[in-house]
Amino acid sequence: MTVTLPDGSRRELPAGATALDLATDIGRRLAKDAVIAVVDGTERDLDVVLHDGADVAIVTPSTERGLFTIRHSTAHVLAQAVLDLFPGATFGIGPPVENGFYYDFELPGGATFHPDDLERIEARMREIVAAGQPFVRDEISTEEALALFADHRYKQEIISGAAEDPTSVTEAGVVRTYANPPRFVDLCRGPHVPHTGRLGHFKLMRVAGAYWRGDERNPMLQRIYGTAWDTRAALDAHLHMLEEAERRDHRKLGAELDLFSFPDEIGSGLAVFHPKGGTVRRLMEEFSRQRHEQAGYEFVNTPHIAKSELFRTSGHLEWFADGMFPPMELDGGGYHLKPMNCPFHILIFRARGRSYRELPLRMFEFGSVYRYEKSGVVHGLTRVRGMTQDDAHIFCTREQMGGELRNLLSFVLDLLREYGLDDFFLELSTRPEGKAVGSDEDWEEATEALRSAAGSMGLDTVLDEGGGAFYGPKISVQARDAIGRTWQLSTIQVDFQLPQRFDLHYTGADNARHQPVMVHRALFGSIERFFAILVEHHAGAFPTWLAPVQVRVLGVRDDHDPYAFRITDRLRGAGFRADHVDAGEPLGARIRKAKLEKLPYVLVVGDDDVADGTVGVNARGAAVERGVPVDDFVDRLRADVLSHTL
RNA sequence: GCCCGAGUAGCUCAGACGGCAGAGCAACGCACUCGUAAUGCGUAGGUCAGGAGUUCGAUUCUCCUCUCGGGCUCCA
Incomplete structure (x- = not known):
């Protein structure tokens, strides 16, 4: 038979060949990377048997779709691990999301996960990955499904259609499932990676509450979030990004930089x-x-407040009341703080x-x-x-x-x-x-x-x-x-x-x-x-035009302080935000503090500068310069401020 | 609002069977006078988030409240 690839090329395959056979035929590397296939526009497992004339694309984790599959399959591994470790636990849904996946659970007696549980669960997940369990697709009747998931009320809701089924695991009396032998079965439309061994670069991140089906009138389930990637390097890169985000957190920098x-x-x-x-x-x-x-x-x-009547006219009290502070009663009428x-x-x-x-x-x-x-x-x-x-x-x-x-x-x-x-x-x-x-x-x-x-x-x-x-x-x-x-x-x-x-x-x-x-x-x-x-x-390092302090002037010894003061005054006079720290501490310590404050410029002045009318310039992210004429520095600073760039 | 977690010095964090509360950094003082990311010594700093309860005694145990963090629901 002949199949057509995304680039329009054709490929001959023996009858009964699967998508994985096709990938193998194209190249070992592709076969190794492949997670699912798209056959005639529909996503399928790699073991799907191809037919003559099919349009086939092999999907790898280099695409968002491929990564989604990895994450989705990892969510199943999470569910299996939790059901293994927490007898009586039941599960809701577990989709892939940006950068990872989650799964919602309910523990018997309203118990909750403790953050320390994540380590145990993760360890169990690694065992499941090591076991290389296949993902086995099946379609069963509604009755069989209800029996299979007899202990799982949320799954029953999905099967019986009481819940809307965005995952389309049910259709015309047929319920789709994926099993990871020997024990685990989940409702799922798939597709999935061929076996759990294809997974492994994941980390459980946090546990949180989440309403069943996102509705605050429903019971709150226990949600476990994880991140999953195709390679160790990609996982590490993501974790680094999170660290970086933490480093830049404005709440943290706001306190550190006294903002x-x-x-x-x-x-x-x-x-x-x-x-x-x-x-x-x-x-x-x-x-x-x-x-x-x-x-x-x-x-x-x-003004900040107005009679309630104004917000009645505007309609805010009709459609934004939840977002408004309650009214103040005075002079026989109500006043509200303005929300807009x-x-x-x-x-x-x-x-x-x-x-x-x-x-x-x-x-x-x-x-x-x-x-x-x-x-x-x-x-x-x-x-x-x-x-x-x-x-x-x-x-x-x-x-x-x-x-x-x-x-x-x-x-x-x-x-x-x-x-x-x-x-x-x-x-x-x-x-x-x-x-x-x-x-x-x-x-x-x-x-x-x-x-x-x-x-x-x-x-x-x-x-x-x-x-x-x-x-x-x-x-x-x-x-x-x-x-x-x-x-x-x-x-x-x-x-x-x-x-x-x-x-x-x-x-x-x-x-x-x-x-x-x-x-x-x-x-x-x-x-x-x-x-x-x-x-x-900006990670707290404001560009010069916005920096609360643009320049700090430091004398090397305290007999340089008067000169440092004159420089500071001159900069202030020219409209810049400059300050001066006297030589009560060693120069290195004062420079360090200025750097921790992420100041754009530190000027160091010593004997040579006093003699020559120059400054030493230590700019953020640049090499130290010595003997810079003050006028030159002022020009530079002015250019920086005007450009808004540095 | 709901679920989970957490609040100890300005900051980062130790600590205890239920029995006088600890460190580093920061602050302050003195000494040091130094050329590019931490000089030394000393001093001060606490209603252990707040309030109730249990107890001879609570920072520690229980309950409530407040605030913060991660989510859900909302949203600039």
């Missing part, structure tokens, strides 16, 4: 910025403010009659908002209860919308690049089915405007079908940081709802009333979150 803290006395999720963090934050804001002014934004200011700035900006728009000549009207504010986040979700600066948004609302005509969005998007990307981020992609969220307001035409027009704006940026755009808010579609800008993690930053959102709710209008050239289109946008998302992202992206 911010979360005093218990204030409350969960409420940060205070210390002088150094405050400086960085001020610089972030100043630059952003400058750019916004250049781009035609006008600056407004609004939009109603306030709208009132500014509505403060007087508006002409089409004023549009687009772009109102910007560093607006502090308060959201009642559930106690379990606050997380460093990335998820807080009080935050400041670099928030703006653009009021424009329908005709202006497309151009505004396009300009806005390139404005965002340019701005973000100035902060050192440069790897972006976009996500377009469209109309959520069944719970959207506004006409089909409105949605179509706005979505098209966003889509076309996105398309003009030359970036990858992923579609988030149905992910928009009920009042309009949105684009979000995602950035990859220095170690490849993605963060959701800016959101740009078209809103049909609020202009209607507040009955906004402007007078057109035709002297008739028209409703403006409103665009919400926050580029940093929140200052706090963006601050955290910058800390992690």
Whole structure:
């Protein structure tokens, strides 16, 4: 028989040949790497018997799909190990996820896993891998399946169809299973690697609670997460990445670099910025403010609380009440802390009659908002209860919308690049089915405007079908940081709802009333979150323009201190952030401290420098230079600051 | 909000049968005066997260609360 490979080439095989035979025929290396095959577009186990004329692709772990298989199969090994070690345990589902897999279990009597259990479980998993158990595919009837999994209520739910079955293990009365003889059987659609010996580069990471089928009304199961890779090197690389992420954790660096803290006395999720963090934050804001002014934004200011009635009008009390702090009762009425700035900006728009000549009207504010986040979700600066948004609302005509969005998007990307981020992609969220307001035409027009704006940026755009808010579609800008993690930053959102709710209008050239289109946008998302992202992206080593202290001047001996002081003064006079540490400690110790603070520049001045009017320059990440004229250094520093790069 | 884990000096962490609380770093003082990542000696620093309970006695055992971490559910 003849089969066709992905590159279009054909290959002759004896009748009855399997996908593995094909891989072996192509090359020993491929046969060794292979995990599954795709036959006529369907993923199959490697022992699938091929037919004449089939299109066949051999899948290896060099692809995401191949890695998924490794992870999926490893999840089965985890389940087997847990069922071996914990009599009476039952299991839910165990899919592959990014970088690894998990499996959900329920232990008898509501028992829970202890982190120390992971070691035992992992040891058992290694035995299973060493045993090289085959993965044996089977299809049985629903009745047989119910009997086979009689002790496993969650599996029964899946079989009987009580649970929706995203894994499609059941179909027309047939239930698909995979067995690892001698004991273990799981419901599964597969495909899987041929045998457990193909696995082995994994590590169990953590245990956590997770609701059965992701619904908080369901019982909470015990979830074990693991990571799995095809090679030892890939596993190690991943573990290193995690270490690196830990090293960059903004919560850790925030304390070490004295940037911010979360005093218990204030409350969960409420940060205070210390002088150094405050400086960085001020610089972030100043630059952003400058750019916004250049781009035609006008600056407004609004209070932190307002009558509850305002949020009733805006609809926040209807659809965002869970995210709001409870009301304060005073003067016979209720007041709420604001969770968003939009109603306030709208009132500014509505403060007087508006002409089409004023549009687009772009109102910007560093607006502090308060959201009642559930106690379990606050997380460093990335998820807080009080935050400041670099928030703006653009009021424009329908005709202006497309151009505004396009300009806005390139404005965002340019701005973000100035902060050192440069790897972006976009996500377009469209109309959520069944719970959207506004006409089909409105949605179509706005979505098209966003889509076309996105398309003009030359970036990858992923579609988030149905992910928009009920009042309009949105684009979000995602950035990859220095170690490849993605963060959701800016959101740009078209809103049909609020202009209607507040009955906004402007007078057109035709002297008739028209409703403006409103665009919400926050580029940093929140200052706090963006601050955290910058800390992690730069690993605490802020580029010179953002560094809280740009230069530290150190005299070699204390008789150099007066000269060091003069240098410090001169730098400050020139608008730089410089300080000086006197010679109370040995030079090496003072340099070490400056390095631990990740300062961009340390200047060391000694006898030669005092005599020649020079400085020794110890720049972050560069070799030490001696005898640099002060003017030269100032020029360099100025260039650094202007470029935003170092 | 739910599940699991954890809170000991500013930071990182020891510690105990239920019987006066320990180290390193940081801080402060004195000495050292030094050319590129840790000078020496000394001093001070604690309601052992908070509150109840058990006990002759609780930082240690029990319960509750708060906060933090990892997840789930949510989300900037």
